[in-house]
Amino acid sequence: MVLRLVILGAVLGLMQAARSFAPADHGAAQAGAGTLAFGFVLLAAFFTGRSFKSLGLPRLTGYIAIGMAVGPAVLGLLTPAMVVDLKLFNGVAISLIALTAGSELDFRAIRPLLRTIGWITVIAVFGTTLLLTGVVYALRAHVPFMADLALVPALAVAALLGVTTVAQSPAVVVALRDETESEGPVSQTVLGVVVLADLVVIVLFAIASAAAKSVLGGDADVVRTLRELGWELFGSLGIGVVVGVVIAIYLRQVAGNAALFLLAVSIGVAEIGSRVHLDPLLVALAAGIVLRNLTELGERVLHEIEGASLPVYAVFFAVAGATIHLDVLPLVWIPALAIVGTRAFGLLVGTRIAARVAGAPPEVGRFAGFGLLPQAGLALALAMLFARTFPSFGEGAGALTLGVVAINEVVAPVFFRIALLRSGEAGRRRARDLSLSGGEPSPLEAPGR
Amino acid sequence: MRDLLPWRVLRLASAIAACLCLIAATSLVRAQDPGQTPDAAAPVDATAASAAAAPDASSAVSDAALDGGWSDAGVLDGSAPLAALAQPAPPTFAPPDAGSATSAAPTTQLRDARVPQPAPSPAPGTTEAASSVVKTILGLLVLLGLAVLGAHPRVRRLESALGISQVVTAGFPFVALGLVARAPSVGLFDDRVLAQIAPLLQLGLGWVGFLTGYQFEVRALDDFPKGTAAFVGAMTSLPFALVVAACGGLLLAFGQPWQDAVFLRDGIVLGSAATITAPIAASIARERGVAPGTQAVLTRLGLLDDIAGIVGLLFLGAFFRPATADVAWALPGTAWLFVTIGLGFSVGVVVYLVLRRPATNVEQVALVVGCVAFAAGLAGVLRLSPVVVCFLAGLLVGNLPGDYRPGVRKVLRLLERPIYLVFLVFAGALWNVGDWRGWALVPVFVLARLGGRALGVRAAERTGGASELAHGRAGIVPAPMGALSIAIVISFQTLFAGRAVPWIVTAVIGGAIVTEFVVQIGLLGGRAQRPRVAALPPGAG
Numbered sequence: 007m008v009l010r011l012v013i014l015g016a017v018l019g020l021m022q023a024a025r026s027f028a029p030a031d032h033g034a035a036q037a038g039a040g041t042l043a044f045g046f047v048l049l050a051a052f053f054t055g056r057s058f059k060s061l062g063l064p065r066l067t068g069y070i071a072i073g074m075a076v077g078p079a080v081l082g083l084l085t086p087a088m089v090v091d092l093k094l095f096n097g098v099a100i101s102l103i104a105l106t107a108g109s110e111l112d113f114r115a116i117r118p119l120l121r122t123i124g125w126i127t128v129i130a131v132f133g134t135t136l137l138l139t140g141v142v143y144a145l146r147a148h149v150p151f152m153a154d155l156a157l158v159p160a161l162a163v164a165a166l167l168g169v170t171t172v173a174q175s176p177a178v179v180v181a182l183r184d185e186t187e188s189e190g191p192v193s194q195t196v197l198g199v200v201v202l203a204d205l206v207v208i209v210l211f212a213i214a215s216a217a218a219k220s221v222l223g224g225d226a227d228v229v230r231t232l233r234e235l236g237w238e239l240f241g242s243l244g245i246g247v248v249v250g251v252v253i254a255i256y257l258r259q260v261a262g263n264a265a266l267f268l269l270a271v272s273i274g275v276a277e278i279g280s281r282v283h284l285d286p287l288l289v290a291l292a293a294g295i296v297l298r299n300l301t302e303l304g305e306r307v308l309h310e311i312e313g314a315s316l317p318v319y320a321v322f323f324a325v326a327g328a329t330i331h332l333d334v335l336p337l338v339w340i341p342a343l344a345i346v347g348t349r350a351f352g353l354l355v356g357t358r359i360a361a362r363v364a365g366a367p368p369e370v371g372r373f374a375g376f377g378l379l380p381q382a383g384l385a386l387a388l389a390m391l392f393a394r395t396f397p398s399f400g401e402g403a404g405a406l407t408l409g410v411v412a413i414n415e416v417v418a419p420v421f422f423r424i425a426l427l428r429s430g431e432a433g434r435r436r437a438r439d440l441s442l443s444g445g446e447p448s449p450l451e452a453p454g455r
Numbered sequence: 456m457r458d459l460l461p462w463r464v465l466r467l468a469s470a471i472a473a474c475l476c477l478i479a480a481t482s483l484v485r486a487q488d489p490g491q492t493p494d495a496a497a498p499v500d501a502t503a504a505s506a507a508a509a510p511d512a513s514s515a516v517s518d519a520a521l522d523g524g525w526s527d528a529g530v531l532d533g534s535a536p537l538a539a540l541a542q543p544a545p546p547t548f549a550p551p552d553a554g555s556a557t558s559a560a561p562t563t564q565l566r567d568a569r570v571p572q573p574a575p576s577p578a579p580g581t582t583e584a585a586s587s588v589v590k591t592i593l594g595l596l597v598l599l600g601l602a603v604l605g606a607h608p609r610v611r612r613l614e615s616a617l618g619i620s621q622v623v624t625a626g627f628p629f630v631a632l633g634l635v636a637r638a639p640s641v642g643l644f645d646d647r648v649l650a651q652i653a654p655l656l657q658l659g660l661g662w663v664g665f666l667t668g669y670q671f672e673v674r675a676l677d678d679f680p681k682g683t684a685a686f687v688g689a690m691t692s693l694p695f696a697l698v699v700a701a702c703g704g705l706l707l708a709f710g711q712p713w714q715d716a717v718f719l720r721d722g723i724v725l726g727s728a729a730t731i732t733a734p735i736a737a738s739i740a741r742e743r744g745v746a747p748g749t750q751a752v753l754t755r756l757g758l759l760d761d762i763a764g765i766v767g768l769l770f771l772g773a774f775f776r777p778a779t780a781d782v783a784w785a786l787p788g789t790a791w792l793f794v795t796i797g798l799g800f801s802v803g804v805v806v807y808l809v810l811r812r813p814a815t816n817v818e819q820v821a822l823v824v825g826c827v828a829f830a831a832g833l834a835g836v837l838r839l840s841p842v843v844v845c846f847l848a849g850l851l852v853g854n855l856p857g858d859y860r861p862g863v864r865k866v867l868r869l870l871e872r873p874i875y876l877v878f879l880v881f882a883g884a885l886w887n888v889g890d891w892r893g894w895a896l897v898p899v900f901v902l903a904r905l906g907g908r909a910l911g912v913r914a915a916e917r918t919g920g921a922s923e924l925a926h927g928r929a930g931i932v933p934a935p936m937g938a939l940s941i942a943i944v945i946s947f948q949t950l951f952a953g954r955a956v957p958w959i960v961t962a963v964i965g966g967a968i969v970t971e972f973v974v975q976i977g978l979l980g981g982r983a984q985r986p987r988v989a990a991l992p993p994g995a996g
Binding site for chain 1: 653654829830
């Protein structure tokens with residue numbers, strides 16, 4: 007622990023020295039700055055994650071915490087330009103995470119849980135959206151940009167905020183499942199729900215956004231909205247199937263350098279997909295589902311991705327931390343805390359009710375709700391989209407949604423990790439792998455020396 | 456074997472012809488592009504952008520250049536960045552130990568625009584913006600695809616079957632692809648795209664430096680036979696001197712003023728690149744039937760002369776730093792020398808502490824990549840050479856005690872080829888092949904280097920200190936240049952500007968390719984004749 011802190015201190019010190027050389031974001035040093043930011047974030051996140059793990063906290067909370075600490079809002083070791091440079095990782099990370107999630111979604115295995123997943127999505131996710139809408143509406147006197155709105159516009163904006171703040175994080179779920187090596191009904195159910203909820207939230211946001219535009223006197227075009235939504239959902243899934251087939255052909259015909267190939271595919275999906283208004287998460291998710299359910303290559307894909315997952319997760323979550331606007335929290339802390347509390351209450355209670363209705367195993371009702379609490383990429387994207395779509399609400403709306411995401415991003419993974427440990431699912435995957443390999447650790451887990 | 460010879464010669468000749476055709480085609484494409492003349496190698500986008508941004512400054516620069524007021528180019532070749540174009544002040548270089556000249560001098564940023572420079576971003580939502588994004592993505596995908604392809608075992612087997620498995624010729628298709636992708640008519644790697652994916656170049660330079668330093672075993676020096684130091688000294692100083700003299704003469708003929716510190720700088724980088732021997736010298740010796748002991752010595756010699764190249768680059772980075780206004784540290788050259796060495800070893804200590812901790816294979820890959828990126832990035836931000844800083848870090852890490860070394864070596868080897876091939880594509884993209892003066896330097900550079908090495912062996916034999924090493928002459932004299940030579944010259948290109956910079960890059964990359972083809976042809980003859988060389992006396996290797 008002491009040595010880890012010494013290393014962390016040395017890395018921070020060297021970074022500070024480098025930053026003192028060229029204090030401004032100057033173009034001449036930009037090439038070096040991008041490389042430096044990547045190496046610095048990777049090392050700092052790795053050692054902070056390890057330190058957090060030894061304290062019984064999730065590694066990814068460590069990644070997020072160090073990102074916040076060194077980001078522009080606190081120490082400023084990472085400049086805004088460096089954070090932008092590192093955002094290339096976001097798309098790649100989301101694609102890889104979605105590919106992992108899809109490759110883990112074995113429909114044969116989760117068939118018994120489909121009913122539970124459906125009920126949790128309806129009761130917990132959809133129900134919490136309605137609850138949040140009501141709470142935001144009730145709190146409108148404390149929300150500066152809503153105080154002067156009439157009933158209907160206030161309801162429309164409240165609904166939009168409800169959808170924006172209910173979003174979950176498949177990335178955190180997949181990362182924590184990997185970190186704790188969990189396997190069982192709780193983690194399977196959570197994964198299924200967050201993936202399904204991702205689709206639901208995208209649809210709800212599009213509908214609520216169009217409705218809010220219409221109510222607020224904007225030029226909402228329902229047909230266009232539906233067309234764009236259809237393209238984003240079904241286009242993404244269709245392209246995802248094609249990508250899955252391409253990966254399958256490569257793995258069968260070429261086989262070599264599969265990890266690099268998957269990385270290249272992830273970059274393509276993330277960057278090209280978002281430019282043509284496809285959802286990279288859905289594209290990669292569909293590809294993963296194809297590989298898992300229509301081929302025998304699902305395990306292999308997971309194995310190949312595992313090698314790249316550590317740096318990708320570390321950089322992705324650290325950048326997410328660096329992106330958090332801590333400075334806005336003092337401005338919106340009352341409504342933000344109310345929304346965070348309501349959201350947690352709705353998701354936890356809703357999951358318990360849904361699990362009982364669906365006749366799920368008792369541990370699903372007790373623990374699965376905690377997996378729905380974390381927020382990261384999608385919620386941040388929706389928060390920023392919300393602020394961009396309705397600029398008339400000013401910085402206040404962005405501050406509120408970003409504040410909610412910030413709290414959930416930092417705190418919620420801790421609860422989900424505890425839930426996985428308490429449910430007894432943590433470590434099951436490792437135990438299964440060890441039993442299959444006769445006690446030998448996998449090559450990736452083997453000591454590197 | 457004799458029956459096979461014509462077929463192998465034919466294959467080699469076709470490979471050479473194909474390479475030359477590629478270069479010629481690229482040169483033709485560039486020459487036909489109205490935005491590019493031999494003396495105005497700036498890409499169309501940058502030229503247009505600069506003209507749009509500061510037309511007055513642009514014309515002022517042209518006038519100044521025509522008046523001969525710019526002794527140092529980077530302006531004359533149109534390769535100065537937009538910032539420099541906007542501030543037509545005389546360029547200044549800190550001469551050796553010039554005290555605080557760096558801080559006192561008028562500040563003009565002297566960098567070569569062939570190095571990835573961030574061009575102004577187009578307005579979001581425009582066709583140009585979309586095109587730039589798509590190009591960047593395609594560029595990244597091409598790089599990754601090439602890395603995957605180049606590292607594929609089948610490709611490596613094919614290279615081996617074709618007899619081109621040496622370091623530069625095997626990578627030459629990647630250099631050529633970089634050239635083609637950079638051509639304005641293809642337009643895949645324009646300035647903006649290169650600027651966006653430039654961190655990969657820094658990482659590649661750092662990787663080459665770290666790997667070279669890591670492989671340098673200080674303990675192995677004790678096993679070297681007596682006289683090795685004199686031998687290596689002769690083998691590095693004579694090629695260095697001969698290349699500096701010969702190429703310097705040609706540079707003078709091309710109008711480079713000898714009074715300018717830039718002239719000395721250009722000579723040093725050419726000489727430094729010429730001193731380096733590819734580690735494959737030993738395998739060449741094996742092909743020629745040289746005794747195994749000599750092969751081992753040659754392998755270690757291949758590592759020893761890397762030091763000369765690194766030292767050259769170290770001095771260049773310290774004493775010839777371009778003066779810039781946008782930095783907070785204003786130090787004399789000697790201080791920069793110590794900063795570079797101190798930074799290299801400081802990073803080395805941190806990397807050592809990082810890597811000696813227990814880690815799984817996955818963690819070790821992440822840590823090694825993170826360490827090299829961190830070291831290379833630190834160097835890049837401080838405007839030092841990533842090759843030098845990472846070499847020093849690798850040297851320390853590779854020679855300190857610890858059981859992490861086999862694992863780290865495995866990771867370095869695992870990623871070496873993909874990173875190196877990506878680096879070569881960059882080298883191709885940054886290479887300006889359209890200037891004939893660079894090509895004129897190639898034969899001079901190659902012949903001077905070979906002559907210097909031949910003289911070096913003779914000098915070592917005369918002193919008698921390393922007579923047993925002279926058995927390896929067959930491998931030593933025509934030994935190809937290593938990857939480090941290319942890294943040095945690319946690193947040089949990222950740090951400095953000047954009219955002669957593109958010529959130097961052409962001389963070194965072209966020289967490396969020509970040398971390797973010469974070696975290959977020599978090998979064919981060697982295989983046909985199968986000479987037998989006597990084994991070395993005991994203790995020689």
